[in-house]
Amino acid sequence: MVEVSDNLILRLDHLHKYFGGVPAVKDISFSIQEGELFGLIGPNGAGKTTIFNLITGVYSPDSGKIYYQGEDITALKTYEVINKNIARTFQNLRLFPHSTALENVMVAMQQHHTYSFGEAITHFGKWQKKEREIKSESMDILALVGLAQRAEQKARTLPYGMQRRLEIARALALKPKFLLLDEPAAGMNPEEVNELNHLILDIHSKFKFTILIIEHHMDLVMEICPHIICMNFGTKIAEGNPLEIQRHPEVLKAYLGEEVDEL
Amino acid sequence: MDILLQQIINGLSLGSVYALIAVGYSLVYSVLMFSNFAHGGFLVIGGYICYFALNSMGTGILIAGFLSLLGAGVAAVVTEKVAYQPIRENTNNTLYLLIASMGMSIVIENIFVVTIGGRFRALPAIIPTQPVHLFGLATTSAFDLISLLAAGVFLGILQIILVKTKWGLAIRAAAYNLRIAGLMGVNVNLLISITFFIAGTLAAVGGIFLAVRYTLYPQLGAITIKAFVAAVIGGLGSLPGAVVGSIILGLAEMLTAGFISSQLRDLVVFFFLVITLLVRPQGLFGKNISEKV
Amino acid sequence: MSVYAEGIVVLLCVNAIAAMGVSLLTGFTGIFSLGHAGYMAVGAYMAAILTLRYEFHFIVAILLGGVLAAIIAYVIGVPTLKLIGDYYAIASIGLGEAIRLILENGGTITRGARGFPGIPPYTTLAVAFCFFIIMAFFMFNLINGRFGRAFKACRDDYIAASLLGYNTAKYRILSLVLSAFYCGISGALLAGFLSFIQPIMFDMMKSTELTSIVVFGGLGSMTGTLISVVIITLITELFRPISQYRMLIYGAILVIVMVIRPEGIMGQYEFGRKLGKTLKEKFLGNHFSKEGGKS
Structure with missing residues (x-):
């Protein structure tokens, strides 16, 4: 699905992370092209924020490698990762x-x-x-x-x-080259989400950098991200464009299952 | 050979008293994640209650001991309610708790200084101190054996409380994550009060033994510095670590006093602290201290 | 000016320099220390020995006193401040005690517990005041700029700070080293003022006094620290006859301020450029800026 290219900005290679024996991230691999607006979706507890924490060195993976612009950044400390021109926001401010x-x-x-x-x-x-x-x-x-x-x-x-x-x-x-946004729309009303969509598209076209967005709600990501990955229970269950994701049976099951749970 | 064995028993005895203090301190640290510098105050309160119960009320050692433990436990709970709970509820900045605990430590010490004076008081001979010959191998004092035994008993009781009771389970859960324990329906304020009560009673036991060993005075609580160091050596917040660290310090102090120079015994404590921080800063049983988490 | 009044002013300058150091560490960087009197002792003995025995010029001796304190702080700070938790606080008690024990057992070099007499009285009013002005100038400049913002970021949320690219351990260690330098200078000036120093002068009580001054003045306010130095130094002088209550008062200040108003008397306000705005808010705008008027 992802075309091989020299313009990879980030590559995750078979990442695993366990908390007290419970897998939070299980064998995750994906690559992001320079300049992409990339979405990472999945129900609560799917391991999305853990991926951010692994990339930014807040946690270290139990196995697997993280490459940024071809360089292995797996073992770097948080501030060293950030000083490679990566920036992130937090789900809880x-x-x-x-x-x-x-x-x-x-x-x-x-x-x-x-x-x-x-x-x-x-x-x-x-x-x-x-x-x-x-x-x-x-x-x-x-x-x-x-x-x-x-x-x-x-x-x-x-x-x-x-x-x-x-x-x-x-x-x-x-002034990042690569921006990670962790649930930027959490707790916002539809109007605010709409404004946020415009803001993200604005800054993406203005600064020409790569953005990786985590979202729990699919709407925002579906609207603005051409390239999406869906996670559930720590594993990647689907990857593709919004249309492919929307129709993917595993994605439907993950989100449908969750809605049933919430009732 | 006998001197070595004798110093080892003395060291174990002193270490076991440090352990009583260090375990209570570590218990509070593990739940609230701050160093309660007022911990030494609880020890002094326990010592003075025991002293006055024996001298003024003429009670026996068991009742005096009971009152001392109860009083120190209650003092610890009151300290928490008056000085720490309002801060806990306002902020999650542990710096404020640290400063308040330093203040409480000074307040407790100086209340004794201004009310009953700073002079040294000897407890009546409540604990036998006559020499005991151990199978002809070594000579030690009954006091050392009794304090070792008492520390073992109280630490055993603590272990049973932590493992077998509902509140013990809750304390262990809170040591893992206080907020989650609260979310799971544990009454957090009650849980913290219980933790402080336990810490206060253990400190009082240590206080009585220290008062017999060194006499009683308002600054006796300063000896908790050694218990803090023991807790760091064992790993801050780890109870087995606090015990092991205390034993190591007790042995190191007594062996230094016996074979090198008794003036150097305090420096040895800080030497161990520095070595620990340089070589294994998380302590023997420590975990989760780097910024990564 | 009478000799007594002159002495008080010198003492104010000496205390203010040490308190600014502790304020930077505790107020701006959020690190609690119980052993800063130890750094004062290092500065005091260094300056005393250098001037009396090796006939150094007193300004060189004072500066070297500060430098030695800073070096010791660096050695203690590197292993303890890389860790999260109260490691430095505990090590700082140990440090204060160890310095005292070493000075007391230092033989002919430190002259033991009875004290070190005959230090040249180099700390005149002019010297103390010049040192205070220069050190205050550097300190206020430092906190008003990128280092001040970085220290506060490390204090408020070290994870957020590291996610803004800050090596938080480096800033914590820098803050400690600078604060020890200030305390070392202060101790060296004290030695030249009193002409006689003793290990017991730099005990836990002195460390507590410094922390009480900073807490009372407001964590994160350098101006508050200076006001607090004046208030607490004068109160200490006034109440010298009832000095047994002095420690009780320090202790109570720490607890009461933390419980009632952890921001201290000044909160995080600084005089100077913000003065006009602050006063306007205090007197005119308190009703509409309830949140802004606090902290």
Whole structure:
């Protein structure tokens, strides 16, 4: 299904992860092309977030390898993975709640505008120029996600949908080549989901980077992702375009089964 | 040869007292994930209750001991309710708990200093200390054997509580994940109170034995530093680790005192701490400490 | 200025330098320490020995006192601060005690528990004040910029910080080393002010005093720390006759502040650029910025 190409940005090779003997991820392999908008769907507990945690080095896999732009990143620490220009958001938000929206973005943005320790304690040299760049570029990103008016507000006092967008803004401030979004629409109403769809498509076309989205609800992914994988119980059950996924019997079973369970 | 054996028995005895303190501290650490620096205060409270029960009320050792354990247990629960529960309910920042526990430790110590004074008090001869000859191989004191035995009994009781009772199971579940234990319908505040009560009573047992060994004074609680170090050597939050770490420290201290110099015995403790942190920072039985989790 | 008043000002400067160090570590980076008086002891003895025995210029001796404290902090910090948990807090008690024991058993080098007399009185009012101004300038600059934001990120959520590309262990260790440097300088100045030092001056009580000052001033507020230094140093002087209650008061401050207002008197506010905005919010806008007016 996935054409062989030199433009692979990410390749997962037979990943396994167990928690206390229970498999969370079982023999997962897939590849993502540079520039793709890639969806990863599956019912709750399918192991989607575990995949993100494995990619970003929050967990290490029990077996299997992760390659990013051809390089083995399996054993790297989280910050080392991130410094390869990968960024992610969280399913349950992890903003710095007592900092303002602007500060939340600046702490990511400053990774690309550093100055020396000597300049930091004296405010001589590049300090002023760099701080100004950090602030103005952070404001640009806040404007992009529609939070420019809220820049000085504490993150925890923002409405939920805005907190989600702030997290995306913070990830964008890392200027990633590869962005992982973990259930960006969780807890949003249909109108907010619609706005989010536009935002994701916007930033994808604007920054020309690769995006991997996890979603529990199929609608968002079906609408915007041309290439989708579906997981259940830690294994890959289907891969293809939205139409193929929608018709795949295993996918129907996974989601139908879940709906029956929820009743 | 007899001196070696004698020092080993002394070391085991001292180590077993550290174990009583370290296990209670580790139990609290495993549930709330913070170092309760007020733990030494519970030990001092237990010691003073025992002292006043024996001297002023003229009770026997069993009743005095019972009152001491009960009092220290209640003091631990009150400390938790007054100082920690409000913070727990406001934030999940354990730094605040750490600071509050430091404050409580100072408050407890200095309440004794300003009310009954800082002088050293000797407990009456409630525990026999006459020499005992062990099969002609070595000479030790009855006190050392009794404290070893008492520590064994109390740690055995704790083990039974943890393994056989419903609340013991809940404490073990909470040590795994407090939030999930709460979700499973465990009354978290009650569970934490029970944990503190157990920790307080164990500290009181340790306090009585330490008071007999070294006399009683408000700063006696500072000796819990050694129990903390023992807990780190064994692995923070691990109960078997706390016991093993305590025994190692007790032996190291007594052997140093017996064969090298008694001035160096405290430095040996910190030497062990540094070696542990450099070579095996998660301790002998530790797990889950790297940032990866 | 009377000699007494001059002494108080010098003491304020000395305490403020140490408290800024602890504030950076505990308030901005979220690391709890019980042994910072130990770093003061290292600075004090280093400066005392260098000036008295080897006739170093006092400024060099003071700086080397800070550097030695920083080196010791680095050695202790690397194994303990890479771990999550209270490892550093416990090691810091051990460190404080070990430094005291080493100084007490140091023979002719440290002159043991009875103390080290005859240190040249190099800490004049001018010296103490200049050191305070320079160290405060560096500290306020540091927290107002990329390092300050990084420290706070590591404090608030180390997982989120590492997912923004921060090597959080590196920042924790940096914060510790800087705070030990400040405490070392402070100790060295204290040695030159008193002319006589003793291991017992740098006990757990001194460490607790530093932490109480920082907590009372507000975790994450350098301005709060400075205000708190003034208040607590003056209170300590005023209540010297009832000094047996001093520790009880420190302990109670720690508990009460944590229970009632963990942000301390200042919260995370800083004077300076934010002053106008802060005052406006406090007096005019409290009703509409209930959340913003806090913390």
